[in-house]
Every structure is written in structure tokens, then in C-alpha cells.
Amino acid sequence: MLTRRRFKQTKTLTERLADEATRCREEARALSPGRRREMLLRRARQDETAMQIEAWLRSPGLRAPT
Incomplete structure (x- = not known):
């Protein structure tokens, strides 16, 4: 079994x-300019969006869905 x-x-x-x-x-x-550059910029935007979502999830004003 793998640990x-x-x-x-x-x-x-x-x-x-x-x-x-x-x-x-x-x-x-x-x-x-090219495919690799666009992929890196896209990844940076995704990371920034993830930071915003994470901050929103940790905010004290967040309420449970009803």
C-alpha cells in the first residue's frame, strides 16, 4: 500500500x-508574445482570482446559503 x-x-x-x-x-x-507567455499570464490571473475567493471565504460577513 502506498503511503x-x-x-x-x-x-x-x-x-x-x-x-x-x-x-x-x-x-x-x-x-x-506567444502561447507560453499567454499561459503564464492566465495562470497569474487564476492565482489572483483564487486569492480573492479565499479572502471572501474567510471574511467574517460570509453567511451560509439558504
């Missing part, structure tokens, strides 16, 4: 997403 490798995250999800978005934008800035 699952577990480790404790040292950074919060928001910090990891922000780091990833920054890294993607910097890498895209160094590339010429």
Missing part, C-alpha cells in the same frame, strides 16, 4: 498564491 507523503505548509495559501502569481508575471515579462 501519503504529508508535510506542513510554512506559508499561508494566500502567500503561496501571491508568490506564484508574481513568479508567473515575471517569467512572462521576459518572454516574447
Whole structure:
């Protein structure tokens, strides 16, 4: 049976997403226009959207759906 490798995250999800978005934008800035650059920019936007959703989910004003 395979065992699952577990480790404790040292950074919060928001910090990891922000780091990833920054890294993607910097890498895209160094590339010429093309498919790879667009994929990196798309990934950065997805990370930023995930940060907004995560902040919304953690907000104190969030109510359960009825």
C-alpha cells in the first residue's frame, strides 16, 4: 500500500498564491508574445482570482446559503 507523503505548509495559501502569481508575471515579462507567455499570464490571473475567493471565504460577513 502506498503511503501519503504529508508535510506542513510554512506559508499561508494566500502567500503561496501571491508568490506564484508574481513568479508567473515575471517569467512572462521576459518572454516574447506567444502561447507560453499567454499561459503564464492566465495562470497569474487564476492565482489572483483564487486569492480573492479565499479572502471572501474567510471574511467574517460570509453567511451560509439558504
